[in-house]
Amino acid sequence: MLLKLHTFPDAVLREVAKPVAAVDAETVRFMQDMLETMYHHRGVGLAAPQVGVGKRVIVVDINEPQDPAQALLMANPEILQSSEEEFCYNEGCLSVPGQYADVTRPKKVRVAYINIHNQRVEMEAEDLLSTCIQHEIDHLNGELFVDHLSRLKRDIILKKVEKARRLAEEEIGHAL
Ligand code: GNR
Ligand code: NI
Numbered sequence: 001m002l003l004k005l006h007t008f009p010d011a012v013l014r015e016v017a018k019p020v021a022a023v024d025a026e027t028v029r030f031m032q033d034m035l036e037t038m039y040h041h042r043g044v045g046l047a048a049p050q051v052g053v054g055k056r057v058i059v060v061d062i063n064e065p066q067d068p069a070q071a072l073l074m075a076n077p078e079i080l081q082s083s084e085e086e087f088c089y090n091e092g093c094l095s096v097p098g099q100y101a102d103v104t105r106p107k108k109v110r111v112a113y114i115n116i117h118n119q120r121v122e123m124e125a126e127d128l129l130s131t132c133i134q135h136e137i138d139h140l141n142g143e144l145f146v147d148h149l150s151r152l153k154r155d156i157i158l159k160k161v162e163k164a165r166r167l168a169e170e171e172i173g174h175a176l
Contacts, residue, residue, distance in 0.1 A: 003037045003051040007095045008144065008161050010052075017047075017054045017140040020075040023118040027057065031073040031116065034059045039066060043094050045132040047139030050095050058136035062128050074113035077137055080122065082106035089131045091145045098164065099157045103148045105134050 006012050020027055030053070038046035038059055044066075048057040061071035087107035092100045108126040111133055115121050125133055135145055146154040 001033045001036065002040055003033050005037070005041065005094055006050055006052045007097055007165070008158060010095075012049050012052050012054065013095055013139070013144065014142045015049065015054055016142050017049055017056045019056050020114065023075045023114050023116060027055075027075060028073075028116050030055075031057060031059055031075075035061070035068060035071055035073065038094075039068075041094050044128075045136045046094065047136045049139050049142075056140045058133070058140065060129070060132050060136060062132055072133075073116050074111075074133075075115075077111055077113040077133065077140070079109050079134070079137060080112055081110040083108035087127055087131060089128060091131070091135060093135070093145050095139075096144060096146060096157065096161055099146075099161060101145065101149055101153060101157065103131075103135075103145050105131055105148070109134060 034046050034048065034051060034057065037051060044062045045058065045060040048055045056076045058074050058077055059071055061067065063070050083106045085107040086104050088102050088104045090100050091103045107130060108124060109130045110122060110124050112120060112122045138144065146157050
């Protein structure tokens with residue numbers, strides 16, 4: 001089932017998401033719906049708040065081509081360790097449509113999470129995968145990639161998104 005994407009300045013994007021008690025059948029179905037929604041919008045990651053749900057659930061697939069069998073479906077993801085070494089990537093976000101900026105983050109992270117079998121697992125990630133997991137965990141804490149930028153750069157991007165949204169709403173108004 002395709003879920004609706006929530007974009008800036010929707011308040012759900014600024015809330016801290018709540019941990020999942022256990023990954024049950026309903027949670028797995030929700031993760032699969034998130035994956036479908038992420039593929040539909042050609043994203044490499046998606047966090048539950050982006051579909052309006054305040055739960056600590058993320059999905060990630062940076063494979064080329066993307067492959068549901070290799071996607072990461074994670075509940076309660078936690079960063080255990082981050083490298084001193086950094087990695088810079090030109091990030092975008094489905095909740096900040098059409099805007100991109102270079103963000104510098106730790107290059108490697110060690111992550112713990114609960115998988116679809118309700119088992120706790122740990123993994124290491126680097127470069128784009130690490131960036132993507134960190135970007136998704138930020139969403140669970142009410143943070144967006146623009147929060148890593150200078151205030152000037154952040155304000156320019158968010159003003160552009162608000163302006164695009166206002167124009168789109170006007171278009172709808174005229175069509176009705
Ligand atoms: O599709 C996405 N691309 C992306 C590029 C660089 C760093 C992070 C991302 S995640 C983003 C989808 C999204 O908004 N996930 O929250
Ligand atoms: Ni995002």
